[in-house]
Amino acid sequence: MNWLQKIMTPKTRAPSAAGGKGKVPEGVWEKCAGCGTVLYKPELEKSLMVCPKCGHHHAISARARLAAFFDEGSTTELWPKMEAVDALKFKDQKKYKDRVAAAQKNTGEKDALIAMSGRLLERPLVAVAFEFSFMGGSMGSVVGEKFARAAEKALAEKSGLVCFSATGGARMQEGLFSLMQMAKTSAALARMRDAGVPYISVLTHPTTGGVSASLGMLGDLNVAEPKALIGFAGPRVIEQTVRETLPEGFQRSEFLVDHGAVDVIVDRREMRDKLGSILGILQKAPRAAA
Amino acid sequence: MNPNFLDFEQPIAELEAKIEELRHASSGQAFNIDEEVGRLREKLKVKTAEIFRNLTPWQVSQVSRHPARPYTLDYIQAMCEEFHELKGDRMFADDQAIVGGLARINGRSIMIVGHQKGRDTKSKVKRNFGMPRPEGYRKALRLFKLAERFHIPVFTFIDTAGAWPGINAEERGQSEAIARNLLEMADLRVPVICTVTGEGGSGGALAIGVGDRTLMLQYSTYSVITPEGCASILWKSADKAKDAAEVMGLTAPRLLENGLIDKIVREPLGGAHRNPQSMAIRLKAVLLNELDALETLSTDELLERRYKRLRAYGAFSEG
Numbered sequence: 367m368n369w370l371q372k373i374m375t376p377k378t379r380a381p382s383a384a385g386g387k388g389k390v391p392e393g394v395w396e397k398c399a400g401c402g403t404v405l406y407k408p409e410l411e412k413s414l415m416v417c418p419k420c421g422h423h424h425a426i427s428a429r430a431r432l433a434a435f436f437d438e439g440s441t442t443e444l445w446p447k448m449e450a451v452d453a454l455k456f457k458d459q460k461k462y463k464d465r466v467a468a469a470q471k472n473t474g475e476k477d478a479l480i481a482m483s484g485r486l487l488e489r490p491l492v493a494v495a496f497e498f499s500f501m502g503g504s505m506g507s508v509v510g511e512k513f514a515r516a517a518e519k520a521l522a523e524k525s526g527l528v529c530f531s532a533t534g535g536a537r538m539q540e541g542l543f544s545l546m547q548m549a550k551t552s553a554a555l556a557r558m559r560d561a562g563v564p565y566i567s568v569l570t571h572p573t574t575g576g577v578s579a580s581l582g583m584l585g586d587l588n589v590a591e592p593k594a595l596i597g598f599a600g601p602r603v604i605e606q607t608v609r610e611t612l613p614e615g616f617q618r619s620e621f622l623v624d625h626g627a628v629d630v631i632v633d634r635r636e637m638r639d640k641l642g643s644i645l646g647i648l649q650k651a652p653r654a655a656a
Numbered sequence: 657m658n659p660n661f662l663d664f665e666q667p668i669a670e671l672e673a674k675i676e677e678l679r680h681a682s683s684g685q686a687f688n689i690d691e692e693v694g695r696l697r698e699k700l701k702v703k704t705a706e707i708f709r710n711l712t713p714w715q716v717s718q719v720s721r722h723p724a725r726p727y728t729l730d731y732i733q734a735m736c737e738e739f740h741e742l743k744g745d746r747m748f749a750d751d752q753a754i755v756g757g758l759a760r761i762n763g764r765s766i767m768i769v770g771h772q773k774g775r776d777t778k779s780k781v782k783r784n785f786g787m788p789r790p791e792g793y794r795k796a797l798r799l800f801k802l803a804e805r806f807h808i809p810v811f812t813f814i815d816t817a818g819a820w821p822g823i824n825a826e827e828r829g830q831s832e833a834i835a836r837n838l839l840e841m842a843d844l845r846v847p848v849i850c851t852v853t854g855e856g857g858s859g860g861a862l863a864i865g866v867g868d869r870t871l872m873l874q875y876s877t878y879s880v881i882t883p884e885g886c887a888s889i890l891w892k893s894a895d896k897a898k899d900a901a902e903v904m905g906l907t908a909p910r911l912l913e914n915g916l917i918d919k920i921v922r923e924p925l926g927g928a929h930r931n932p933q934s935m936a937i938r939l940k941a942v943l944l945n946e947l948d949a950l951e952t953l954s955t956d957e958l959l960e961r962r963y964k965r966l967r968a969y970g971a972f973s974e975g
Contacts, residue, residue: 454914458891507970540971543969548835553843553967575859579819599819599826607821613823
């Protein structure tokens with residue numbers, strides 16, 4: 367098991383172990399990780415991977431998320447060909463090149479961020495989503511560049527940007543290039559802020575490390591999905607450092623709301639309407655028809 | 657084995673001890689040992705140069721966190737005619753892992769902010785081993801904004817293993833504090849020159865590291881994670897830190913080659929800790945020189961160039 371698989375919950379690990387996109391041999395039933403109810407998979411997908419019984423939010427692919435978020439049929443994918451370059455010729459137990467190739471094969475994606483422009487409640491919007499199953503949604507040069515371009519596009523159009531994060535943080539295999547993506551994406555967001563173009567950061571399970579400590583926490587609004595793990599350091603690192611057991615619910619969305627780091631928790635099934643309404647108010651657009 | 661010397665520095669320690677011994681033995685004696693001491697000094701110089709010419713990335717990592725390496729307050733003391741430390745984030749506390757204040761260098765007004773480690777056990781604890789909590793980053797931001805208000809350029813000195821990964825830091829928004837600094841520094845309307853003086857550890861380093869120029873001392877390191885952290889994740893063993901350091905590309909020459917930093921400031925023979933005073937004087941000259949160049953730009957030009965520079969970081973292909 368590699369480190370990415372290790373930090374994934376058994377739930378998120380399952381699809382790639384089964385061979386990824388397109389090949390789903392495990393059948394049509396899925397047990398809810400929250401309440402244990404056996405769910406009919408097409409039903410679960412229809413409710414955006416949220417358990418209809420207990421509301422547990424299962425992992426959802428970046429593509430499925432964006433498709434469900436935008437107005438139907440309004441989307442265009444942005445910069446779909448962008449790929450990682452192994453600038454450091456990085457090799458640990460595996461070559462970085464091979465890890466990327468394997469992740470591409472397993473996920474059908476080029477890298478860990480998908481960017482799209484489209485319409486939300488009929489108003490133009492740019493949105494990006496992290497694909498956690500691609501190397502733990504880690505941010506290297508491709509993720510940073512796509513995000514910065516998305517911010518610049520939203521700025522040029524004066525539309526708005528929404529980001530759904532799901533990531534372990536910066537991608538180690540690109541060394542300092544990865545760290546600098548934190549500065550790059552934050553600089554692009556500074557320009558949006560100065561121009562009054564809204565940016566909403568949606569933190570989903572999990573969002574930690576260098577992404578949390580840059581574009582993740584810089585929303586005009588920081589929104590979280592229920593019970594998502596959100597933090598700078600991962601729980602294991604903290605436990606090893608302080609040698610204490612972590613309190614119940616530590617670094618979960620509800621904890622972040624209590625500590626003032628997140629504005630509001632929004633159920634995935636209501637995300638579209640809620641963010642659409644908020645953006646409408648921020649941008650002083652007339653109220654969209656329900 | 658002398659604990660104030662790294663293992664590969666032991667030959668230096670031995671030669672130094674020999675010289676010291678000779679000088680001690682000869683005091684009050686009639687015979688002349690100058691010649692012998694001179695010979696040993698020359699040998700010491702050659703040996704030191706030889707050791708430092710061939711440092712591996714892992715050895716450079718060790719030099720970057722050498723127990724005798726100069727820290728921010730050492731540089732401040734050696735560089736500034738005046739320094740007035742300013743404390744606290746005005747919200748929660750004063751984090752002593754970051755120090756900052758108003759300085760006068762060659763008569764010029766400068767805001768200095770840097771990580772600060774301790775030397776002995778007590779001061780190490782007081783400084784939290786140079787690992788800031790959110791209030792440290794918020795203090796830094798307060799000082800950056802103060803500098804902006806009075807049109808005073810900013811120098812930052814980076815030397816941390818990383819931001820503190822503790823329960824209290826998470827409760828007070830470590831991520832937000834770091835993120836906020838990245839955004840605000842990208843936008844700060846005064847020249848900002850960042851120097852990695854020791855360990856440039858991840859987001860905790862970058863949180864005071866966004867600016868117009870990034871300098872690195874010759875034997876400092878800058879990386880996305882510590883070699884130990886990288887090793888324990890990718891190799892499942894912190895003992896592989898040496899291997900991790902090799903592939904991470906964290907030394908100044910590698911980073912300059914990759915266009916991730918702007919300049920390397922040469923260290924005295926045997927590293928900054930062998931001659932902190934001369935290191936500080938050299939760094940001061942480089943900093944003032946860089947500042948002169950930045951001050952020829954208008955604020956809009958400065959910010960445009962800073963943005964282009966930050967925006968250019970990255971290596972990717974588009975099919």
